[in-house]
Amino acid sequence: MPTSRFRRFLYENGLLLVTLVMILAALTGQILTGWHDNNDDLQQMGLAQLTLGQYLHSGHLLEATFENWESEFLQMGVYVVLTIWLRQKGSPESKKLEGEEDVDKDPDPGKADAPWPVRRGGGWLRLYQNSLSLVFFALFLGAMYLHARGGMAVYNIEQAHEGKLLVSTWGYMHTSRFWFESFQNWQSEFISIFSLVGLSIFLRQQASPQSKPVDAATSETGK
Structure with missing residues (x-):
């Protein structure tokens, strides 16, 4: 059993923390790929493409x-x-x-x-x-x-x-x-x-x- 406060926190909350990292990693991948995919659609319609910042509000x-x-x-x-x-x-x-x-x-x-x-x-x-x-x-x-x-x-x-x-x-x-x-x-x-x-x-x-x-x-x- 971990003895330090930080290691004990990681041990007691490992499942939530690891899944949170997985969520953030997958969400980052979704944002980056979705940004390019959406811009491809906009380009085909002859519309202005979005910056990454604009895409975050799309x-x-x-x-x-x-x-x-x-x-x-x-x-x-x-x-x-x-x-x-x-x-x-x-x-x-x-x-x-x-x-x-x-x-x-x-x-x-x-x-x-x-x-x-x-x-x-x-x-x-x-x-x-x-x-x-x-x-x-x-x-x-x-x-x-x-x-x-x-x-x-x-x-x-x-x-x-x-x-x-x-x-x-x-x-x-x-x-x-x-x-x-x-x-x-x-x-x-x-x-x-x-x-x-x-x-x-x-x-x-x-x-x-x-x-x-x-x-x-x-x-x-x-x-």
Whole structure:
């Protein structure tokens, strides 16, 4: 176990820190390649190309970024909610088929380290009990709006170039293009849930909490 404060911080938060670096690296790659791709489109339409600074405020980047974030937040929100009631025999991603688990028990306001919403009770407790799924769905709706906002900007550039009518953000959300962009991402996220739950029944990964123990039987839940 690391002893220095800095090394202990890295040890205790390594998973979040590494994934944050991966996000920033991928986002940087997306920005640079998206900038060139968007300028290629603008050049074909005979329009002025954007500087990198201008691209950072463009609808193209906004749409591409939040189109993906939208589906990720939806995936996690749906996954959290579905695992409340649904079971999958043999998957460590599922609760046990029979019996009550710790997450099913009523919160105890008498615990010394209970969070303040638990001690407060009432509406604060009900909100806290569902805060994970509520935040995921709020983030999903926010990302969906920003996806539509960015998509509207890109769509209107194309519409203006062709001499057609421009649309509002709400109007863009009524186009088949917006929903095609959404559904193609949503189905990929649902596939990832299906794959994780299904493959974890039969396959193993040594030392990963997302896997059952290597010597566990296929029918065991891994709990």
